[in-house]
Amino acid sequence: MSLIIENLHATVDGTPILKGLNLEIPAGEVHAIMGPNGSGKSTLSKVVAGHDDYEVTGGRVLLDGVDISELEVDERSRAGIFLAFQYPSEVPGVSNANFLRAARQARLPDGEEIDAVAFYKEMYAKMDELEMDRKFTSRSVNEGFSGGEKKRNEILQMMMLDPRYCLLDETDSGLDIDALKVVAKGVNSMRSEARGFLVITHYQRLLDYIKPDHVHVMADGQIVKSGGAELALELEKSGYDFLKQTA
C-alpha cells in the first residue's frame, strides 16, 4: 500500500515545473519535502490533487496500485487523497458544518443520508481536540479566520474525511508556536499504519513536532536528495548551498 509518484512531469502555461519526479510514500510513513522557493513543492501537491491549472505532460500517480492521473479533483479526494492547503479558500455563506456535511455526504452511496446526530458528535469531539471554538461550526468556511484558525480548520477537515494519503502544503506557515503544536497534535493523532503523509515545509521547526520517517530535498522539479529525519536538521544548519555545489 503506497502512494507512488512516477516520473511526473507537469507544466503551467507551458513552463515545465515538475521534471520527472519520483517518490513513493508507503502507508504508515511520514515523508517531508523541503526545498528552496520555486523548486515546485506546492505544484507537486496541487498536481497530485488534480488542479487543472497544471498540465501533466508525463508520468503518473498510483494510489494503492490504482492510477488516479485521469481522475477529477473530487474523485481523487474520494479515492483517499487529502490536500491541506497553504492558503485555504474562503467560501462566504457556506457554514463550516454544512461544508463538512456535504463533503461527507459525497462519500456515501446514492440515496444514503448522513446521520446528522452522529456527524455533529464526531465533529465536536474533533474540534475539541484541535481546541476550536464551537462557534466555528456556524461560521462561513474560513471567512474572517486568522491564519492559525484556517490551518486548524484544514486539519479538522482532514480528520473528518479520514483520507488514505495526506498532503500538507506548508501547514506551518502563519502559525504561532502554540497553534503549531495543536495542529501537529492533530496530525500525529492521525498517524497510523493505514495512512501516509507528505509534509511540505520550508522550516525544520514543523518537523520537531511531526517527526518524519524520511526527508527529501526538492530542487528544479525533482527530488535531488533523500535521507532520514537528520537531513532536515542538516538543511536547517547549512541551507541549500550544496545544491549550487552539485549543479
Next chain:
Amino acid sequence: MTPPSALEAIRAEALAKYESLDWPARNEENWRFGSWKEANLSGLEPVGAGVGIDLPEAIEGAQRFVFHNAELVSGSADSVQLLAHAPELLPQTESRLGSPKLSALHRAQSQHGIVIKTDSGADIEIIHLVSGEGLLTPTVVIIADDGAKVRVLERFISTNDFDATTVLCGADLIAGEGTKVTYLVTQELNANSKLIRLADSRLEALAHAKQAVIHTGAKWVREETYSTVDGMDAKSEILSVAVPTTGQEYDQRTFQHHGARDTYSDLLFKNTLFGKAKTIFSGLIFVDDGAHGTDAYQTCRNLMMTNECEANSMPGLEINADDVKCSHGSTSARVSDEEIFYLQARGIDSKSARNLVAQGFSIEAIEKLEDEQLEALAIEVVARKFAAIE
C-alpha cells in the same frame, strides 16, 4: 368605513388616470434595458375564483391569512383590516419609477388585501395562492405606530405549473416613530406568470425597517421599490435575493430617498443567474437638500453561473446635502476557480460545489434578516430553486 361613494370616487379617479396615461415605452429611462412590452396589460381581464393546494408549513407564532386569488379563505380579521373595508388606505402614491399607469390600474382594480395597522405589534403571514389566466391585484398596507414591532411574511405561490397569471401588487409601508418592521416577500410563481410589484415605504424618526424579497419564480418580474427615510435616525434596510434561469427576467428599480438629516439606508441586491437569465438593476440614492449626516449604501452583486446570462446594473447617486457618507457599487463575477478547486478537493463534485458556492452567495444576504424563522424559510425557497436547476 368609507362610504361606497368615496371608494367609487377613488376608483373612478384611478381609472381615469389609467386611461389617460400611456404604457411604458422603449425610450423611457426607467425602462432602459427592460422589457417594456411585458408591462402592457391591455386586454387582460381579472382572474376568476382561485383554488387551494396543500399549504406550506406555517411560521410559528404568526397569524396566517390565505387568499385563493382575491378571496380570503382563512384568517380572522381581528387584528387586521381587509382592504375591502378600508379602501381609503389603498396606496395612493404614484409610481415614481416608471409605472404610473400600472399603479393607477392597481388602484382602480385592487379589491383585496390586508391592512395591518397597529400601535402595539403584529406578526402576520399572508399567502397568495395564485391561479387562472388573467390579472390579480392584491395589496398589503402596513401602518406601524408608536414603537410597534411588526413582522410580515408575504408569499406568492402558483397553484399549478401552467396558468399565466399576472400579479400586479401594491405594498405600502409606513413605519412610524420608533417602530421596528421586518417584511419579507417570497415570489414563487410558476414559469408562465408575471409579477409587477410596486412597493413604497416611508420611515419616520427612529424607525427601523428591513424589507426583503426573494425571487425564484415567474417569467418576468418588474419591481419598483421606493423607500423614504424621513425622520432622524431612521434606518432602512432593503434586501433582495434572486435566482433566475433561462426564460426568466427580473427587472428591479429602486430609489433610496433621504428626506431628513441623520438617516441611514442600506440596500443589498444579490442575483445568481443561471442559463440565459436576465436581470436589470437600477438604483438611485437621492439625498435631499438639508439631509445632512445621511449614511447610505447601495450594492448590487451578480453571480454569473453561465456565459449566456445577462446582468445589467445601473447604480446611481444624487447628493444635495453636506457631510454625507454614501457609496454605491455593482459587481458581476463568476464563481472563482480556486473556490471550486477547494471544494472539489474535499470530494464535492464540480456541479454541487458551484451550487454550494452560489447558495452561500444568497445566504449571505438572507442572514441580514436576523430572524431565524424567516431566514430558514428564505433559504428553503432558494434551495428549492437550486435543486430544480439542472
